[in-house]
Amino acid sequence: MNSSADMLLTPSDPTDTGTQQIRDAIRDAIVERRLAPGTKLSESDVGGLFNVSRTLARAALQALAYEGLVNVERNRGAFVAYPSPEEARQIFAARRLVEPGILKSAAERITAAQLKQLGQLLLEEGRLIGERGQSARRAEIKASGDFHLMLASISGNLIMQRFMEELVARSSLVIALYGQSSASSCGHSEHADIITALGRKDVDTACDLMLHHIEHIEADLDLRERKSFDLREAFER
Amino acid sequence: MNSSADMLLTPSDPTDTGTQQIRDAIRDAIVERRLAPGTKLSESDVGGLFNVSRTLARAALQALAYEGLVNVERNRGAFVAYPSPEEARQIFAARRLVEPGILKSAAERITAAQLKQLGQLLLEEGRLIGERGQSARRAEIKASGDFHLMLASISGNLIMQRFMEELVARSSLVIALYGQSSASSCGHSEHADIITALGRKDVDTACDLMLHHIEHIEADLDLRERKSFDLREAFER
């Protein structure tokens, strides 16, 4: 029993309505890699963990499926997504396509306060890289993604922001699956370079740096077709 | 009773699984403007129309909410989305940001057969513009959107394709709400121009044309803040 991962996430939080809370908790767990790709997420288990009925658990899983973080197979259930190399390529292609434009919009609208906030985020990120331990790694992953998300937020376009949230989350899955270097996430210095370029309103180089940054992350992936590609989601751990 | 729109869509189709079928049918109804923005979509009514329980109806509505075509307000129910002028701007900003890149990818991969297909789509579109009647208008709206979607499909990036589907669908809502010109959709000739540029592998002008095309659509919108902005979804018709 309990073949599903007994994820160690905080199932408590009085605020917010059921489904969303569950969805957020599971998403965090996936993005922070406490839930491995392919892990089965049974409705009963999820419901049990959060003390809700299968109805809500199911709704949360469905929502995560829309975000591409979970695959639901008919009559078989929900699994943490296991992006194929091709999907991985498309995710990063999407980021290359979208992030320069977002950065450009952000550059046009950014305020001094926001620039400062970005700097603080960077500092935090740097601090975490120095620390050891699981939780520091997780926080680092999150901070690294948050950099890109904050830029999207600054751009002021909620639609692009949501799309980026999806892309960043799925990127985390891809890196977990295909990343080679020990560096848990993207190069910290590159983030800094982008910000300094942004600070001097040098949009073009900022965009260039962003593109290279994404390419660097991608270069660290080993996207060769694995032997058993998708073989029942790698035996659905 | 039956305050919800009695939409005249075919509620029958043996193939495909419940939720998805409902979702697609309602989405089509929204995109083709048979369902006006703000229309209430009660779970019972939707379920009744498709002869399924509220469970499935609810799931379909939730899915549409994720696509931005429906707003669900807690304890109040689901309504056909009523994008604010600001949302409208963001939707088109997103399209300006994304479509040139998609077009570029498409240009790199397009085959002769696909180019021909695009031409046929254009012909069909032209034919529909000549015709009169509601159903021709609807088909025209769809064809016009399909042009952009086919480009996304040719680009080979499923993620961008899905994103474009969302944007095109929401654009239809925006045009329904804020469009001024009688032309139900975008300029037909501009589509043609883009394709000819694509035909001679002239990516740069194709992208330029696409940008202008989007700007033209946007220029036809009257995005001044309406008097009762969001006043309970315009009295939730």
Add this chain to the structure above:
DNA sequence: GTGCATATTATTGTATGCAATATAACGGCG
């Protein structure tokens, strides 16, 4: 007749129950 408090109705939120499907366990047979 208007305004407000109350009661009634309708609709949504959530849990539970049953049928259908898939997975796993079992046992005979080659």
Add this chain to the structure above:
DNA sequence: CGCCGTTATATTGCATACAATAATATGCAC
């Protein structure tokens, strides 16, 4: 011993039932 068909178990798909909330109607005071 391995293979295959059967049975048993677990899990999902869907519908229904009940509780909670919002919308509406009613009645009373003024």
